[in-house]
Amino acid sequence: MHRILRAPPLPLLIMVLGLLGCLAAIRAVAANPATLTTTINQSPTSVPMASDTMPSDIARLANNDAAPITPFEIAVPDAAIADLQRRLRNTRLPDQIDNSSWEYGTDIAYLTELIEYWQDDFDWREQETQLNQFDQFKTEIDGLAMHFIHQRSENPDAIPLMIVHGWPGSISEFTKIIEPLTDPLAHGGDSADAFHVIAPSLPGFGFSGIPNQPGYSPEKIAHVLAALMEKIGYPRYAIAGGDWGAIINRHLANYYPQRLIGLHSNMMLAGAPSDPQQRDAVTDAEEAARTARGAYMQNERAYQQIQGSKPQTLGYGLNDSPAGLAAWITEKFHGWTDMPQGADGYLDNHFSKDEILTNIAIYWFTGTITASTRIYYENSKTAVENPIGYIDVPTGAAIFPAEIFITPRAWAEAAYDLRHWSVMDEGGHFAALEKPQLYLNDLRDFFRLLR
Numbered sequence: 001m002h003r004i005l006r007a008p009p010l011p012l013l014i015m016v017l018g019l020l021g022c023l024a025a026i027r028a029v030a031a032n033p034a035t036l037t038t039t040i041n042q043s044p045t046s047v048p049m050a051s052d053t054m055p056s057d058i059a060r061l062a063n064n065d066a067a068p069i070t071p072f073e074i075a076v077p078d079a080a081i082a083d084l085q086r087r088l089r090n091t092r093l094p095d096q097i098d099n100s101s102w103e104y105g106t107d108i109a110y111l112t113e114l115i116e117y118w119q120d121d122f123d124w125r126e127q128e129t130q131l132n133q134f135d136q137f138k139t140e141i142d143g144l145a146m147h148f149i150h151q152r153s154e155n156p157d158a159i160p161l162m163i164v165h166g167w168p169g170s171i172s173e174f175t176k177i178i179e180p181l182t183d184p185l186a187h188g189g190d191s192a193d194a195f196h197v198i199a200p201s202l203p204g205f206g207f208s209g210i211p212n213q214p215g216y217s218p219e220k221i222a223h224v225l226a227a228l229m230e231k232i233g234y235p236r237y238a239i240a241g242g243d244w245g246a247i248i249n250r251h252l253a254n255y256y257p258q259r260l261i262g263l264h265s266n267m268m269l270a271g272a273p274s275d276p277q278q279r280d281a282v283t284d285a286e287e288a289a290r291t292a293r294g295a296y297m298q299n300e301r302a303y304q305q306i307q308g309s310k311p312q313t314l315g316y317g318l319n320d321s322p323a324g325l326a327a328w329i330t331e332k333f334h335g336w337t338d339m340p341q342g343a344d345g346y347l348d349n350h351f352s353k354d355e356i357l358t359n360i361a362i363y364w365f366t367g368t369i370t371a372s373t374r375i376y377y378e379n380s381k382t383a384v385e386n387p388i389g390y391i392d393v394p395t396g397a398a399i400f401p402a403e404i405f406i407t408p409r410a411w412a413e414a415a416y417d418l419r420h421w422s423v424m425d426e427g428g429h430f431a432a433l434e435k436p437q438l439y440l441n442d443l444r445d446f447f448r449l450l451r
Contacts, residue, residue, distance in 0.1 A: 057256060061230035067140035069231065072147060073132050074207065076365045081124060084322055084364065088119040091323040101343035102334060106327040110347065114330060115323055117353045124365075127358045131171075134178060138207070141227045145209030148200040149174075150232065153182040155194035159261060159447060160234040162198040162225065166243020167372055168329040169430065170206045170362045171199050172355070176436040181443070192451070193444045198232065200225060202244065204371035206362050211371070217382035218244060218375070222251035226259065238447060240264040242403075242431060244375060253393040254386060260393045262450045263416075264443055266431045268397040268407040273414035281410035290406040297404055300335055303328075307376035315370025322364055329360050336429035338402035350434055396420030396446030398439065402428030420446040 096108040134149045149171055152158075161181065165173050174197075180187040181195040201208040203216050203224060225248065229237055238261040239249045246267040253263050272279045282290075306314050318325045330347070333356060339345040347356070363369045395416040399406065401424065412418050422442050427435035 057226070057259075061227045064139075064141050064227050064231050069137050069139040072136045072138045072207070074128050074136070076124060076128065080365055084361075085119060087322050088115060091115055091321075093323070102331075102341060102345070106331045106334070107343075110334075111323070111327050111330065114326055114353060114356070118322070118326070118357050122354065122357050122361075124361055127354065127361070130175065131358075134175075136207075139228070139231060140209075141224045141231070144203055144211060144224070146200060146203070146224065146228055147207035148198055148228065148232075149178065151178050151182050151197045151199075153194040153196050155191055157192075157451075158182070158194035158196045159451065160198060160229070160237035161195040161443075161447075162200070162229060162237055162239050163432075164200065164225065164239065164241035164245030164248055165202065165205070166241070166245045166247075167205075167375060168332050168359070168363070169243060170359050171201055172359045172362060173430060173433045174199050175433075177432050177440050177443075180436075180440055184444070189440075189444065193448065195238075195443075195447075196234075198229065198234075198237075200228060202248075202372075202375070204374060205368055206366055210368060211374075215378060215382055216375070217378040217384075218248045219251045219382070219384055219386070220378075221375075222248050222255060226252055226256050229259075235259065236261055238262045238264070238450075240266075240443060242266040242429065247379075250388055250391065251386075253391045253395075254388045257391075257393045262394040262396065262419075262447060263391065264396045264398070264420075264446050266398045266400060266439065266442075267403055267405060267429070268399060268412050269405065270407050270411040270415035273411055275414065278410050278414045282408040286406065286408040289401065290408065293402075293404065293406045300404070303332070304376055307373040308380045309377065311370060311373040311377050314373060318369045319367060322360075325364055325369055326357075326360050328369075329363070330356060333430065336402065336404055337434055338400070338426050338428040351430075355433060391416040393417060394419045394450055396442070396449075397422065398431065398442040399423045400427035400429070400431050400435070400438075401425070404429055419449055 093108060093112065097104060101107045101109075134151050136147065136149050138145055138147050140146065163174055163177075165171060178197050178199070180189060181197050184193045185191040203221055204210050236259055239252060240263070241249050242265065246265045246269060249263055249265065250269065253260055318328055333351065334345065334347050335341065337347065337350050339347070339350055363372065393416070395412075395418050397407075397412060397418065397420065399422065409418075409421055412421070420442075422445070424435070424438055424442075427438055431439045
């Protein structure tokens with residue numbers, strides 16, 4: 001696999017500071033080039049600190065200082081774009097049963113539209129420019145390259161918020177919410193609701209490195225992200241996410257509760273409590289929603305089985321065919337969005353083709369589809385070292401009706417320090433992209449409780 005990414009060298013001032021041994025300044029400057037104009041001993045941000053001392057995990061998290069944090073921009077070679085165009089021109093579509101739409105999988109009529117748009121109208125360079133408007137960086141954690149957006153607010157009291165994506169998502173899911181989070185006043189909000197946003201590409205996803213060793217389970221990735229936040233310079237921070245992001249964040253909260261200001265999830269996960277009273281405290285509406293989503297997902301789990309058992313075999317086709325990759329990912333956007341699932345549902349009413357294809361193109365150009373699916377394998381094959389118990393971190397939940405899991409509130413209360421619970425009237429799995437304003441409002445409402 002060819003690498004398609006380049007990062008500019010460190011500024012000369014950082015090199016000078018390194019020679020002087022100002023390690024703290026290096027971290028602050030590398031993570032935020034704007035600090036070059038400030039004093040070198042300025043802290044990265046004003047972060048709410050824990051009332052007691054940090055746990056002994058700091059030695060583990062701080063052992064990644066050797067590799068610098070360097071500015072990064074996305075730069076796909078022209079040859080890679082030309083190769084994609086050639087492959088799209090040579091697409092060989094399969095047949096489809098007459099008078100069917102999405103029943104057997106991705107609908108051929110919609111995929112034909114999408115491929116034609118990808119070939120004739122989609123402008124990757126425009127999308128690349130849009131992504132490069134955000135401040136992006138790379139570093140190494142435990143020897144693996146890690147890419148992340150680090151968009152800082154001008155509000156010194158902003159809360160550091162790490163937002164974690166899942167599969168088949170990417171950092172592109174968050175492009176509608178990063179600016180409103182960092183500069184709420186410019187987007188009709190209150191400046192007091194400001195966040196510094198950190199959005200990493202998960203190991204094996206997008207612009208991060210591809211692990212060449214087994215074991216990168218959600219639990220291990222939680223340690224990687226904790227080490228990344230320590231390296232950036234945030235001893236205390238908030239976390240949010242859905243899908244694998246929600247699962248990873250649970251592990252992060254299980255290991256590092258003293259480091260977390262709060263946990264927000266748009267895919268709330270909790271099993272049935274052992275206490276019968278808590279287990280049975282489920283409303284009729286919750287039970288109906290949970291049953292309906294469970295029945296729907298019975299026919300939607302085949303991807304989990306193949307990605308959890310034989311991801312390498314699947315990867316040959318998806319990594320070689322952009323049409324195959326688009327069909328695989330688009331099916332999930334269709335199936336997990338709050339829309340009619342038959343012929344009456346049209347995906348373009350919920351996402352633009354540019355939004356769908358930007359996400360798909362990130363997988364294509366980085367060649368990470370196979371590596372990304374391995375998280376399912378690692379999750380099922382890697383033993384958990386520290387089973388998740390009660391999450392003693394202030395927690396907020398946004399429950400969207402078309403989410404793939406519906407957890408009753410009583411079950412969540414038994415598993416988390418639950419402070420905030422919102423049940424949405426609309427929206428699905430990709431909340432930050434499908435319903436950005438609802439998602440933004442809920443993040444703000446929850447974290448106002450913790451400021």
